[in-house]
Amino acid sequence: MLSSSIATAFTLATMIALGLCGALMFGEYTETNFLINLKSHAGPASTMIRLSFCLVFMMHMPYAFFVAKECILVIYDEFTSRALSNKLEVKLADYLSKHLNREQ
Incomplete structure (x- = not known):
């Protein structure tokens, strides 16, 4: 919005x-x-x-430039709130904890 x-x-x-x-x-x-x-x-x-x-x-121009618009908005969101980075860090931590527990 x-x-x-x-x-x-x-x-x-x-x-x-x-x-x-x-x-x-x-x-x-x-x-x-x-x-x-x-x-x-x-x-x-x-x-x-x-x-x-x-x-x-x-x-x-949503069809021709949608990818560029989306990339600009994602970059702006990363600079302001790190939303994508935080989600990726949580997923990576879950993945590593599951795989490290299997090996032990």
Whole structure:
């Protein structure tokens, strides 16, 4: 739930920023597809807008980029709570205790 809220908030902020940048940079000459206008302008603002759009696109294409999205979320979860590492350590301890008891 939290990751969905974060993704939705990021998407909303990016889309609002794209709309404002389009209105400020191109005025009444803004194309329906804002990325068409960005091709004609080089610079850090254009690059940041295109990279932000790519990130939003990547996070919302479930079939093409699901693996990348899942890996990013697992890495984030590991940094914040070590959930996967803790489960693996418990399983390894159980496995070792069972096999060490059999050998004795």
